[in-house]
Amino acid sequence: MLDGIAAAVIGLTFATGLRSLASGARGLLPLAFAALTVLCVGILRWPIVPVILVLAPLSIGLCLRQARGGRHA
Amino acid sequence: MRDGGDALLALAAVFVPLSLVSFGGSNAVLADIAHQSIDVHGWVTTREFADFFALSRAAPGPGSMLVALIGWKIAGLPGALVATAALYLPAAALVYGAARLWSRWRGSAWHEAVERGMAPIAAGLFLSGGIAVLRASPGGLAVWLAAFAATAVLLVWPRLHPLPLLAVGGGLFGLAAAF
Numbered sequence: 001m002l003d004g005i006a007a008a009v010i011g012l013t014f015a016t017g018l019r020s021l022a023s024g025a026r027g028l029l030p031l032a033f034a035a036l037t038v039l040c041v042g043i044l045r046w047p048i049v050p051v052i053l054v055l056a057p058l059s060i061g062l063c064l065r066q067a068r069g070g071r072h073a
Numbered sequence: 074m075r076d077g078g079d080a081l082l083a084l085a086a087v088f089v090p091l092s093l094v095s096f097g098g099s100n101a102v103l104a105d106i107a108h109q110s111i112d113v114h115g116w117v118t119t120r121e122f123a124d125f126f127a128l129s130r131a132a133p134g135p136g137s138m139l140v141a142l143i144g145w146k147i148a149g150l151p152g153a154l155v156a157t158a159a160l161y162l163p164a165a166a167l168v169y170g171a172a173r174l175w176s177r178w179r180g181s182a183w184h185e186a187v188e189r190g191m192a193p194i195a196a197g198l199f200l201s202g203g204i205a206v207l208r209a210s211p212g213g214l215a216v217w218l219a220a221f222a223a224t225a226v227l228l229v230w231p232r233l234h235p236l237p238l239l240a241v242g243g244g245l246f247g248l249a250a251a252f
Contacts, residue, residue, distance in 0.1 A: 002127040003212035004219060004246030008238045009130040010203045011223020013100055017199030018228060020097075024192035033190075037197025041104045042204035045112075048105040052094045052194065060190030067182050 029066075033059045080148040081155045083114060088140055088159035095164050097195040099137035103202025106140060107209045116147050119211045126206055131239055137161070215249070 021034055033055060040051045087109045091102040099106075110116040117125065122143075129138035137160050144156030178184045203220070210216045223238055 001243045001247035001250065002124045003210065003216050004242035004244065005131045005239050006123050006127040006206065006210060006212070006242075007216045007219035007246070008223045008235070008242035009127065010206055010216075010220040011225075011227055011238070012130075012235050013103070013199055013203040013206075014220065014224040015227035015231075016100070017196045017203065018224070019231065020192065020199070021196040024189075024196065030189070030193035034193035034197040034200070037194050038200050038204070041198060042201030045104070045108055045205070047108075048102055048198065049090050049094055052096075052198075055194055056191060059194055060186050063190040064182060064186035067186055 029062060030059075077148055077151065081151060084140075084144050084148070084152060084156045085159045087114070088156055089163050092160050092163040093167055095160070096191055097199065099139070099160060100202050101195055101198040104198070104205035106143075107202075107205040110143050111209055116143055119209045121146065123206070123210045123212065131243070212246075215246070219245070 021031070024030070037051065037055060040046045040055075041048055088106075091105055095102045107122060111119055111122050125139055125142040125146075129142060132138065137157065140156040140160050141153040144152035144154070146152070148155070175184070207217055207220055219242060223242065226238065227233060227235075
């Protein structure tokens with residue numbers, strides 16, 4: 001019975017993740033970062049802290065550059 | 074139960090760093106909670122992890138009751154308290170500090186870049202958490218299929234309350250186990 005509950009909660013987690021991708025990660029770059037995160041953490045099982053310390057500044061930096069580029073253009 | 078002090082230190086050493094990167098809640102660091110407590114430290118078996126996970130989400134209260142159950146198993150009540158505090162307090166302190174800076178920067182390019190840049194990573198962490206629990210689950214193929222079915226149901230009917238889904242999932246697996 002607990003396996004069934006766990007499955008439903010995992011479904012809830014997946015649905016939340018997918019929905020926030022659809023709303024907050026439009027475009028190729030955000031999708032690439034989401035995919036990289038899944039690859040490193042979900043598939044390769046690398047520890048989360050170093051993965052975030054590398055990916056977060058990259059992602060934020062690129063967003064910042066994009067925003068500034070857009071403003072100058 | 075192991076030597077109390079060592080176990081408490083180990084719990085804090087694992088959960089404090091995770092607390093500081095739990096963007097979007099404890100679900101974001103679910104993958105590491107599973108990996109660390111099952112594979113790295115051997116605090117729980119895959120069976121126990123799957124059961125603790127289900128219990129912590131089915132019971133009322135915060136979802137991170139998961140780490141309280143893990144802490145309880147290896148060090149009793151102090152373990153439960155240390156694990157919960159380790160996952161909550163650092164994040165709370167960080168959010169408190171950040172919130173003050175954050176409102177000062179509202180509208181700046183920085184503010185927007187951080188929000189936009191972190192969103193896909195948080196989403197990726199959620200998906201990784203689901204994958205990690207599925208991989209750790211000893212329930213096999215049936216659990217994978219049920220999880221994907223639940224995902225599809227929730228994507229098609231986003232406003233469905235999760236409780237009936239939990240009940241259906243639990244009921245179906247309960248029936249399957251009875252026959």
